[in-house]
Amino acid sequence: xxxxxxxxxxxxxxxxxxxxxxxxxxxxxxxxxxxxxxxxxxxxxxxxxxxxxxxxxxxxxxxxxxxxxxxxxxxxxxxxxxxxxxxxxxxxxxxxxxxxxxxxxxxxxxxxxxxxxxxxxxxxxxxxxxxxxxxxxxxxxxxxxxxxxxxxxxxxxxxxxxxxxxxxxxxxxxxxxxxxxxxxxxxxxxxxxxxxxxxxxxxxxxxxxxxxxxxxxxxxxxxxxxxxxxxxxxxxxxxxxxxxxxxxxxxxxxxxxxxxxxxxxxxxxxxxxxxxxxxxxxxxx
Numbered sequence: 001x002x003x004x005x006x007x008x009x010x011x012x013x014x015x016x017x018x019x020x021x022x023x024x025x026x027x028x029x030x031x032x033x034x035x036x037x038x039x040x041x042x043x044x045x046x047x048x049x050x051x052x053x054x055x056x057x058x059x060x061x062x063x064x065x066x067x068x069x070x071x072x073x074x075x076x077x078x079x080x081x082x083x084x085x086x087x088x089x090x091x092x093x094x095x096x097x098x099x100x101x102x103x104x105x106x107x108x109x110x111x112x113x114x115x116x117x118x119x120x121x122x123x124x125x126x127x128x129x130x131x132x133x134x135x136x137x138x139x140x141x142x143x144x145x146x147x148x149x150x151x152x153x154x155x156x157x158x159x160x161x162x163x164x165x166x167x168x169x170x171x172x173x174x175x176x177x178x179x180x181x182x183x184x185x186x187x188x189x190x191x192x193x194x195x196x197x198x199x200x201x202x203x204x205x206x207x208x209x210x211x212x213x214x215x216x217x218x219x220x221x222x223x224x225x226x227x228x229x230x231x232x233x234x235x236x237x238x239x240x241x242x243x244x245x246x247x248x249x250x251x252x253x254x255x256x257x258x259x260x261x262x263x264x265x266x267x268x269x270x271x272x273x274x275x276x277x278x279x280x281x282x283x284x285x
Contacts, residue, residue: 028110066092083156091125145178154187189231
């Protein structure tokens, strides 16, 4: 008997993955959490029916939200990760010796516990002494922070449900206040390919573009994401992600990666024309 996990990317398109077994199923105060094991993607996590990461492709997302800003900002010491309860982004950041503190703000403790239990190779970063995990709402946590961080990574899920407040004008303004004078914010920007997702991409860019003096978008190929094409946002008070990029300095650090390279860094900001047009339209509003 074959068992398949299916996720609708649109009302007309769905991704189906054959699974070997289900490793966990539970419901927290915030969401339903399921973990499956598959031949193609290894173990993967679904939140409310959406795949949020898999063993096969989580490294792409984690590396692109981490190393792009780290290769631009010359002196990141204090980092805030909003979401990130799986520990993958923290694990990537811990490769940098200059970093002295990483605050991880995750709403759902059950999600963290499940990742610690089933994905120890990813969640191991949460046990480092430089990392502190706070179980709190990201927006509420930010409201009393001022010039506390060099880098903020918004690693939250989609802009619906309990994470909806992390995609508002107030949230981006709070991030701006929480960053130091040369701070950078990186966030997941969604997929622009399907019409059903386009409005969220437009809204996000419009809000961030009006909140930060520098706002750019970059891309990556992530197979389990809708259409396999994913965008990230780069917002900064000072540094431009390409003009202030220091590839030689980053290469000297000898950071281990599977996806990110300094050549890829520059190319990631070269977007397809339909995406450029979409973003430029929101900048003119």
